[in-house]
Amino acid sequence: MKQIVVFFLVLLLSSPAKSQNIKNGIEGLFSDWKKNNNPGGVVMVSHQNQIIFSEAYGLANIPYNIPNDKETVFGIGSMSKQFTAMGIVLLQLDGKLSVDDDIQKYLPEMHHFGKPITIRHLLHHTSGLRSSPELFGLAGWRDGDAITNEDAYRYLTKQTHLNFDPGSEYMYTNSGYILLAKIIENITKQDFKSWMKEKIFQPLHMNATFIEEDYSKIMTKIASSYTEIEPAVFITVEDFDLTYGASNVYSTCSDILKWSENFSRPSKEWQQAFTTLQTLDVLNSGKKNNYGFGVFVDDFIGNHRVQHSGAIAGFRSIMYAYPNDDLEIVILSNFTTNQLFKMADQISQLFLQNKSETVSTNTASINPIKTDANSLKKYEGMYWNDIDNYSRKIYFENDTLWYSRSNNKKSPLIPIAVNEFQMGGINEKLVLKFEKNTNKLNLISADNSVTTFEKFEDKAPTMEELKTYTGNFYSKELETSYKIFLKNGKLYGYHSRFGEFEIQVLKKDVLSWSGQAISKYKRNKKGAIIGLNVTMNRIRNLWFDKK
Structure with missing residues (x-):
């Protein structure tokens, strides 16, 4: 009997000690966020239905010396996508759509690409659609230009080619989630932000969460976002990408924590919806794709995980949920120079066992053959x-x-x-x-x-060969032109919004636009150049006619 009492005393004493060690471990990760006159963020951790850690750091507004607190609102960037995906899931559960529907059923203005793009493709980032931020950039839009969903939809409806066949590859893109928001509006006949508030945020008691695409509005409790231009010197960062569906949800750490807990402990009426968000499908080749409906579904040191991160302006955000361990980690910040993935991983390791299989790093010996x-x-x-x-x-x-x-x-x-x-x-x-x-x-x-x-063949082009690359090139899909010309023996490009930029020849008919894009020239049967395709980041082979 005495041994049993001693055992329980040790258990009671060790549990608070372990909890305090975990708190100290988390606290130590954010010591840099405690510096004076620095931005920071909010960190919350829930384990087995208890909030284990909840702290706010740094300033929400540096000039006015306003601190971040647990109710400070942050832009969560691409973490917004899971809420858009939930809107689609709710409409499917209501019988208003199927994720296997062709998007042209709801977006008839979209081009028919020969093979159907389904809502499922949009959710999984496997549609092949070109990414909207890169489309705007190539079209001549600059940082500071206000970009709306209407602008994005106008460009997307003009696209006549895809990056790849639907379902054949995974390529992360905002375009699909902008279109999902449009589908929700077309079906519900309501504006997106009002419907999302009514159907998702309010029922889940996320009362501080909202969608905002109007930066002219004065909103309380929202942190300013910053970037560090030199040690301890911060400037504000504004983002004029006003598109919603892929981004522009604003929320608090406590609201995101409420949301993330539903991956572990959903209420009965939400269980099917949160399970559906974790749907994974394979590519056409059979290769695994670990992007579900608005969330990544993967594992960390062998533990099943649902996660997403976000970045917009100077805001950075991350959410980890471990459904099998009832562990949720949310970090929201208002400055760019931080390592949220590393921090969230380190917090995870304080709670989780390493269940990953040990993989031998010893490579098989190489048996060379003789040659001359x-x-x-x-x-x-x-x-x-x-x-x-x-x-x-x-x-x-x-x-x-x-x-x-x-x-x-x-x-x-x-x-x-x-x-x-x-x-x-x-x-x-x-x-x-x-x-x-x-x-x-x-x-x-x-x-x-x-x-x-x-x-x-790796050889420098002659001046005559360089001249063949010059001319004016126009894209119908972007309604924009570039001029390629020679100056002082070098090739340059020009756009009315960007000015001049140097162009380098990588190989015959393949040129680099100052490392930002690749242009590949196309010739007719007589060898004359008729146009070029431009590839950059998440745009492949966008055609420009030579005029």
């Missing part, structure tokens, strides 16, 4: 990846064939079969296969994914 210098030298040259638009150099030096990257780092290529090499000096297995009788090189990863390169 002449056999190796035939592989030398520059190789171009036409999908991701970058080159690699293969060269022979000191009796070894080398694979050189753009950052000047290199790896030895060890011959293991005829036309086949394994890359040395790295912690993963990469095999290079040179195709016989072609100029192609296939880089094969451990998961059998293949990256293809093609050998090209």
Whole structure:
């Protein structure tokens, strides 16, 4: 009996001690947020239906010395997408739509791309639609230009090509969630922010959460957002992207915590909806896609996790929910220079066991075959990846064939079969296969994914060749023009909103626009240039006609 009493005394004493250690551990992660005259944020952690940690740091407004508190409102950026996804889920549960419907059923103005884009594609970021921020940038819109949903929809309806076939790839894009908001408005006949407040925020008692696309309004309790331009010197950051559906939800840490707890402990009437948000589907190839409906569904050190982050202006945000462990972590901040993922990961480790499988880092020994210098030298040259638009150099030096990257780092290529090499000096297995009788090189990863390169002639263009790249180029999809011209023996581009920028030739008919975009020229049967395709970030091959 005495031993049982002692056991329970130890248990009672150790539990508060462990709790305090966890609090101290979390507190230590945010010591930099306690500096004077600095912005900061709010951190909340809930475990097994108890708020374990709740603290506010720094200033919501530096000039007026207004501190952040637990009711301070922050912009949550792309974390907004899960609320838009919930709106779609509720409409499906009400029988108003199906996520497998073609979007043209609700958005008839959209171009028909040959293969249907479904609502499911929009939710999973697998539609192939070009990303709206990049479309605006390429069209000549600048930071500070106010961008609305109407502007985005106008450009999206003018698009006649996709980045890829629907369902074949995952590419994160705001465009799909802007269209989802439009679908919600078209079905409900209500404005998006009012419907979301009535159907989601109010029923879930998220009373401080709202959608706002009008920056001219004076709103209380909202933090100003900042970026640090030099140590301890901050300036405010304004964002004039007024689009909703993909962003522009404002909320408090406590409201987001209420929301995130529904992934672990939903009420009966919300259980199906929150489960549906975690729907995962595979790509057309069968490859896994871990983006559900507005949230990433993955694992951290072997623990099932639902998560999303956000960034808009100087605001940064992150939400982790571990449904099987009833653990929720929310961090909202009003400055750019922080490491929320790292902090959220470290908080997670204070609560979770490492359930991940131990993977041996020992790579299998490489068994090289004998070969001679002449056999190796035939592989030398520059190789171009036409999908991701970058080159690699293969060269022979000191009796070894080398694979050189753009950052000047290199790896030895060890011959293991005829036309086949394994890359040395790295912690993963990469095999290079040179195709016989072609100029192609296939880089094969451990998961059998293949990256293809093609050998090209690396020589500087003549002045006559540079002249062929000049001219005026117009995009119907963006309703904008670029002028390409020669000045002092160099190529330049010009846009009325950006001014001049230098252009570099990477290889024949492939040019870099100051590292911001890649243009690929197209020629007719006679060899004359008829236009060019531009690729940048989440835009692929947007066509410009030569005028």
